[in-house]
Amino acid sequence: xxxxxxxxxxxLLKNLKSLEELKFDENGLIPAIIQDVKNNDxxxxxxxxxxxxxxxxxxxxxxxxxxxxxxxxxxxxxxxxFQKVKKIFFDCDKDALVIQVNQIGVACHTGERSCFxxxxx
Numbered sequence: 205x206x207x208x209x210x211x212x213x214x215x216l217l218k219n220l221k222s223l224e225e226l227k228f229d230e231n232g233l234i235p236a237i238i239q240d241v242k243n244n245d246x247x248x249x250x251x252x253x254x255x256x257x258x259x260x261x262x263x264x265x266x267x268x269x270x271x272x273x274x275x276x277x278x279x280x281x282x283x284x285x286f287q288k289v290k291k292i293f294f295d296c297d298k299d300a301l302v303i304q305v306n307q308i309g310v311a312c313h314t315g316e317r318s319c320f321x322x323x324x325x
Contacts, residue, residue: 209278210286210308212264220294223254227299233269234301238311241290241304247311248319250279252301264289266305285309 220226228234233251240247250268252260256276259267266279266287280286287305294301312319 208284209281210265210288212288215261215264215289215292217261223257225298226254226257226294226301227297228254229299231271233271234299236268236301236303238266238287239302239304240307242306245318246320247287247305247307247317250277257301260289260303261292266303279311280308283309285311287311 217223226234232253234253234257236250236252238247238250239245250266251271252267253269256267256269259276259278266289268277268279269275270277278286286308287303288308289303289305291304292301293304307317310317312321314321
């Protein structure tokens with residue numbers, strides 16, 4: 205299935221001189237909590253390495269590192285459910301990200317809007 209990728213502009217770094225200031229783990233990864241910019245719903249959690257974060261910043265589209273497939277993953281490339289990045293925050297330790305997005309379609313591979321649809325308690 206050929207999916208048309210939205211075209212966005214490059215995002216600009218704020219409050220960091222370089223991505224080298226972030227603390228990636230021993231595998232070169234940093235967790236990213238993906239949040240809907242409109243209503244603050246948590247949509248999913250993914251991992252990024254420095255290159256996927258650079259791709260995200262340069263394109264404005266969320267790109268992750270798949271730990272299971274060991275490859276880059278542009279969210280929406282096959283499904284059309286892209287994530288247009290609006291803001292990226294880092295925590296006080298610089299070892300986790302919150303990425304606010306405009307979600308096109310659903311975020312979860314199950315077809316649910318969010319990956320967090322099952323209540324535990």
